[in-house]
Amino acid sequence: MSTPAIENVVIIGTGCAGLTAAIYTARASLNPLVLEGPLPGGQLTTTSEVENFPGFPHGVDGFQLTQNMREQATRFGTRFEQALVKSVDFSSMPRKLDLGDRIILAKAVIIATGASPRMTGIPGEKELYGGKGVTTCATCDGAFYRKMEVAVIGGGDSAAEEALFLTRFASKVYLVHRRDSLRASKIMADRATGHEKIEMVWNAVPVEVQGVKEGAVSGLKVRDVKTNAERVLPVKGIFVAIGHIPNTGPFAPPLEVDEGGYFKPQAGSQVRTNIPGIYVAGDCSDHVYRQAITAAGMGCAAAIEAERWLAEHAG
Numbered sequence: 001m002s003t004p005a006i007e008n009v010v011i012i013g014t015g016c017a018g019l020t021a022a023i024y025t026a027r028a029s030l031n032p033l034v035l036e037g038p039l040p041g042g043q044l045t046t047t048s049e050v051e052n053f054p055g056f057p058h059g060v061d062g063f064q065l066t067q068n069m070r071e072q073a074t075r076f077g078t079r080f081e082q083a084l085v086k087s088v089d090f091s092s093m094p095r096k097l098d099l100g101d102r103i104i105l106a107k108a109v110i111i112a113t114g115a116s117p118r119m120t121g122i123p124g125e126k127e128l129y130g131g132k133g134v135t136t137c138a139t140c141d142g143a144f145y146r147k148m149e150v151a152v153i154g155g156g157d158s159a160a161e162e163a164l165f166l167t168r169f170a171s172k173v174y175l176v177h178r179r180d181s182l183r184a185s186k187i188m189a190d191r192a193t194g195h196e197k198i199e200m201v202w203n204a205v206p207v208e209v210q211g212v213k214e215g216a217v218s219g220l221k222v223r224d225v226k227t228n229a230e231r232v233l234p235v236k237g238i239f240v241a242i243g244h245i246p247n248t249g250p251f252a253p254p255l256e257v258d259e260g261g262y263f264k265p266q267a268g269s270q271v272r273t274n275i276p277g278i279y280v281a282g283d284c285s286d287h288v289y290r291q292a293i294t295a296a297g298m299g300c301a302a303a304i305e306a307e308r309w310l311a312e313h314a315g
Ligand code: NAP
Pocket: 051, 052, 119, 120, 153, 154, 155, 156, 157, 158, 159, 161, 178, 179, 182, 183, 185, 205, 206, 241, 242, 243, 244, 288, 289, 290, 291
């Protein structure tokens, strides 16, 4: 087998962080290779309108925004490949990325693998996930629930956003939250709690997704955490929006992660890791801000760090 070429910089992930890193490293003539995972474009592609990305006073469609970034990265010479990194060997130079059927060699690596939706783990959820009524993406699946009742589980901005989006289609949206106030920002919380089609189901945890025998969701059983009373919400669709788990598995170790599994950058830097020439950016290492714009900023910082490191250490 012939030895693969040694890449200057490989960027893993095509969300806001990865694509911004690609734009910057491509403009620096580093000819970056971007590895694209199972959700090209990252979480933004599953968002509807992005209202808080600077430069878009009237909002911008999440999918369109990532398409624009991709086009911009391509314009400066970024190459894209579909590949899932299974494991890494960062113990020597060049760094090795193992894809299972082949190895990619790189001088510098920027990991921007994002985070995946957290699931509740209740009975029926797994069986009825994907096309059978349980989903994590209102933008993708909301239109299937025209004139039907649906439930959203969660209390953060995602849950509020999903619930509001679903009011366009559903006859009624139950927003099931385990406490009695939303974690979502005030503007989103006010919009959700004030919407005539949204019924807040406070202090409630999901217990069971019903409909496994029939092969489609027929209801969501929830339990009131204060009274222990159970009730079944007569929904056909269940949208799980309870946060995310960082996609750091194949890289840790050797990279350091915190107790939540997020990459732990070196003190004094948001993007430098415990291994020289290896950088992290976006939701795989940020559990505080988690915004498209902060991910883009980290992608930019990682690209500049990689560029400087390559100039100094790897000719
Ligand atoms: P999040 O803020 O972490 O909220 C997760 C929600 O799920 C919380 O309300 C949490 O309850 C609940 N939860 C967690 N585990 C649960 C379980 N096992 N069972 C039931 N409920 C559970 O996650 P997010 O809403 O995905 O937002 C992530 C970040 O993205 C945030 O920083 C958010 O501001 C940002 N975001 C912004 C926008 C926007 O600005 N347009 C849109 C979406 C997301 P507790 O509240 O009790 O912990």
